[in-house]
Amino acid sequence: MSIRVLVADDHAAVRAGIVLILGGHDDIEVVGEAADGEQAVAMAVRERPDVVLMDIRMPKLDGISATRELSGIADVLILTTFDIDEYVFGALRAGAAGFLLKNTDADALVEAVRVVARGDGLISPSVTRRLISAFGSAVPQRHPQEVGNLTPREREVLECIGRGLSNAQIARELDMAEATTKTHVSRLLNKLGLRSRVQAAILAQELSTGTGDGDHPALR
Template sequence: MTIRLVIADDQAMIRAGLRLVAETAPDVDVVGEAADGEQALAVTRRLRPDVLLMDIAMPRLDGLGAARRLLADPHPPKIIMLTTFDTDANLHASLRTGVNGFLLKTSPPEQLIEAVRAAASGDALIDPAVTMRVIASFATRHEPTVPPELATLTQRELEVLRLLARGLSNPEIAKELGIGDATIRTHVARVLQKLGLRDRVQAVVFAYEAGVVRAGQRERPC
């Protein structure tokens, strides 16, 4: 299946570079571009792509505002936010918006394609640097609140949640715990179901706000 992708960024050179990277994947077709949030709304609603790759900081309407409007539509696309994280003070607000991933503009090309594929399949991908340096930063501004749903997790599921929140992919979690990929997929699905979460993005927020992981902890355990 071909993934239809729209790219939204106010810098033409950035859009060109993202298009170049995306089109190296045989299953990704860049069907449109936008230079600001208002254009992103119009182009996305007209072309109905599977995935929208969108910068947070854009003129007229920023990426966060555009994402909120699009996700209120009956059949919204999957949305991946692009960030420089040093300048995107509102990045943490995007976590509650319902987007399907976060990437740094400095992320390697293969990670961009992986994020697009993950979003298209209903999963989510967060750049580990965003996970630790931004999400942890905002989450620890408040005392952790332990929700009762956390007690429903088994010890193994809690381990999976911790590793997931630190930015590890399913194969990396499987390797860390010494179990198979299929088993990890099952554990992740059960964690999301028990906690009433939609995807990995919401799981990261939950883990930090519940105190399951905290700022300053290593991204990848030894």
């Protein structure tokens, strides 16, 4: 089954270039193009894409606000020219599953769409270090009792997310189907009131002892 993608960017030439790149792959289908955030939300509600490639600076409704409105409707992969902390953190707080810069090469962009469609998160390498050092404080602190509401398996999955493992890697490590992993991820995000696995990864790191040995007492 093809990955259904909606491309949202206010520059027609940029949209055309992205569509051209994605259209060359049999496993990806572009189901719509939006020129602003309002259009992107309306089109996503109608077309139900798997992934929305979303610019940040757009008229009527910016990409971050549009991402917030698309929570539970589609996974959003931010694709922007602007490597600005405010945009990075804002997008991830809004629930974006990934953040890439427009200087990303074509092959990496296609692979990013596939990664996000699988339910995994992805951040441009150029912003990862800043994310690790600064974004943690921007995530609402979770009381240990909230983590205690997770099932033992969900706590194992959360610990794996904190280590940066993809759904496929978690499935292999915990000896379960990848589809089951995705279900556990979805449930734990809902229980913890988080919008994305990136936020879950930061929470897991906060709960870690910081010893680097992978021991997460709060996740037991």
